[in-house]
Amino acid sequence: MSNIDVRNRGDASARPLCYHCLESYASADADRHTVPVSCEAVCPRCKMMPACYTCRNMYCACEVHQH
Numbered sequence: 575m576s577n578i579d580v581r582n583r584g585d586a587s588a589r590p591l592c593y594h595c596l597e598s599y600a601s602a603d604a605d606r607h608t609v610p611v612s613c614e615a616v617c618p619r620c621k622m623m624p625a626c627y628t629c630r631n632m633y634c635a636c637e638v639h640q641h
């Protein structure tokens with residue numbers, strides 16, 4: 575019962591919802607939404623956020639999270 579193939583589902587509704595950008599993403603884009611980017615910014619809001627996160631701190635000088 576432990577050998578469940580999670581890739582064998584072509585159902586778009588099964589896509590997980592990213593709580594950073596509020597978009598559902600395919601497994602191919604999972605890195606962008608789940609892997610934290612250490613952007614080295616002096617900004618506490620986006621420091622360990624994934625690449626999809628857009629920082630709304632107007633003083634943030636981070637290149638990764640500005641858009």
Ligand SMILES: [Zn+2]
Pocket residue numbers: 592593594595596597606607626627
């Ligand atoms: Zn996202």
Ligand SMILES: [Zn+2]
Pocket residue numbers: 613615617620621629636637638639
């Ligand atoms: Zn950042």
Ligand SMILES: [Zn+2]
Pocket residue numbers: 615617618619620621629630631634635636639
């Ligand atoms: Zn920031």
